[in-house]
Amino acid sequence: MPLIVSRQAGGVYTPPVLTPDPYVPLFPPLDTTRPLAVYIDPLGVEWPLSDPGLGWATIDEVEGLGAVEYELTADPHPRGGSRVRHSQPVSRVLNWPLLIWGDTHTEFLTRWRALARAFTLARRLNLPPGRLRIFRPDGSAREILVRYQSGFRGEPGAGFTEDTAIVVLYAEDPYWRDVKPLTLSYGSAAPRRFLSPFPSVSSGRVLGEAEVWNPGDADAWPEWTLTGPCDGITATNHTTGEAFTLTYPLTAGQKVTITTDPPTVRGPAGQVLTWALNWPGAVLWGLEPGLNDVDFAVVGAQAGASVDLSFVPRYETA
Structure with a gap:
């Protein structure tokens, strides 16, 4: 608060002397060193x-x-x-x-x-x-x-x-x-030697073995996009011991999206394909924090078949 000083000398009134506080801006400029x-x-x-x-x-x-x-x-x-x-x-x-x-x-x-x-x-x-x-x-x-x-x-x-x-x-x-998901893409246009992290196309199957690193503090729930031509996919997470198989024929360019949270399977026209999973054993698995040993097989794959695995890491704190 300002200091207010007044006095009365010889019957003459002296106005108060105001000593202002140091100026402090009410809203300081943006500090880029802070979040x-x-x-x-x-x-x-x-x-x-x-x-x-x-x-x-x-x-x-x-x-x-x-x-x-x-x-x-x-x-x-x-x-x-x-x-x-x-x-x-x-x-x-x-x-x-x-x-x-x-x-x-x-x-x-x-x-x-x-x-x-x-x-x-x-x-x-x-x-x-x-x-x-x-x-x-x-x-x-x-x-x-x-x-x-x-x-x-x-x-x-x-x-x-x-x-x-x-x-x-x-x-x-x-x-x-x-803010942005991590995406791993697997596919090949012609048979060739396995080159990590891209799987080969061999004997009508896209085979993939990969070490997927989840940098988060909690399980991450991936989304799979399967693109034909193929007859389906089997995906296994050896770290958790969980797997699922989807059996559904796709022509060239057709896609199936498999979401693990919430668990959904959508076909090329947006139709529900949850029935095409290998129930009751199917588990639409997540990725544990750290290293996950993953492999999958795309059955009946031909040139142009591919798999995209996308997930968003999750953390305990901001």
């Missing part, structure tokens, strides 16, 4: 959350960027204590406080309404979730899928030229993930 945050709404519009030049800024009270929380299921042990039977990651809740302001009430209100609409779009289940993306000073980035839960209520006594929204975001999948 930056961007919210991407369900329509794909990007909303920077760390640039005061736009009329809003993140307050340093963010919560929810740490490690995933787990719910443990344990059974009593006859020798005392208990033994954990299952560890279940639970959904994450993030608190993201935003200070929003304007030079006039109209300017403030326009910004408040625009941000509120961008976040609340993600509550609509017919739209995809929003994405909260964190950029680090080294250029790396991770993101998490979120839906709006609450926060645009405003603070008592505020709401004329500034207000604070404590945005609460709900993440069904509590793990952070890379």
Whole structure:
């Protein structure tokens, strides 16, 4: 607070002497040595959350960027204590406080309404979730899928030229993930010697043995794209001991997409082909953190047949 000094000498009133505080800008310039945050709404519009030049800024009270929380299921042990039977990651809740302001009430209100609409779009289940993306000073980035839960209520006594929204975001999948997927492609136009990581075409089969590295902290759930001409595929993860076989003929250029989370199989016209898996033994497997020994066989493959394996690594923290 300023120091106010006044005195009255000889019956003559001397006005107070005001000693101002050192000037400190209310909204300092953007610090590129700190993490930056961007919210991407369900329509794909990007909303920077760390640039005061736009009329809003993140307050340093963010919560929810740490490690995933787990719910443990344990059974009593006859020798005392208990033994954990299952560890279940639970959904994450993030608190993201935003200070929003304007030079006039109209300017403030326009910004408040625009941000509120961008976040609340993600509550609509017919739209995809929003994405909260964190950029680090080294250029790396991770993101998490979120839906709006609450926060645009405003603070008592505020709401004329500034207000604070404590945005609460709900993440069904509590793990952070890379912004772009990793994709491995396998295929060959003619018979040839095996050249890692590209498999050969031999005796009507595309054979592939590969070491797939998952750099994340949690299981990653891949998506397979099988392109004909071929009669199907058998894919095995020897690290987990799981496998599946899909039997379905494809002509040249036709594709089948196999998604492991959620488990779905879609044919060339988008039709459901889940019935073409080798039930009940089929397991649409994931990739464990670290090294995974994978092999597959594309049955009846001819020139032009190929397989793409794509996955997004997932992490405990932002």
